[in-house]
Amino acid sequence: MSVAQLAVLDTGSNRTLAERLIDQLADRIGGLGVELADIAGNVQEVANRVSNQSERFHHLQTTAETMVSANHDIATASQAVQTTASAAVGEIAQSRS
Incomplete structure (x- = not known):
């Protein structure tokens, strides 16, 4: 509508x-x-969700780092077991000879 x-x-x-x-x-x-x-x-709602997801991600990251460390320890222990088992097999083979 016009002014007029x-x-x-x-x-x-x-x-x-x-x-x-x-x-x-x-x-x-x-x-x-x-x-x-x-x-x-x-x-504000989106900011709260992002903050919550960030906290969850940090928790997941910490958990993943713990798992990597545990897997490294398992690999080291497995290698030690394999070395010990190989040595035992060698000793058994020598004792039979």
Whole structure:
């Protein structure tokens, strides 16, 4: 609606065109404020989820590092067992000869 049309419609009322425009602008700004508050709430929710996932990832990383260390210890122990078993087989073979 053009300004001229608004002026024609407004001739019978006590409110001026400027007052009506200010009211419309205030309504739109109020709506924008509500939308911004909703967006801020959504951003906070996403931030909380990211923080939670970061904590979980840190826990998983620590667990994986513990498993790598345990696997290294198992590999070292297995190698020692294999060396000992090979030595025992050699001694048994010598004692039979």
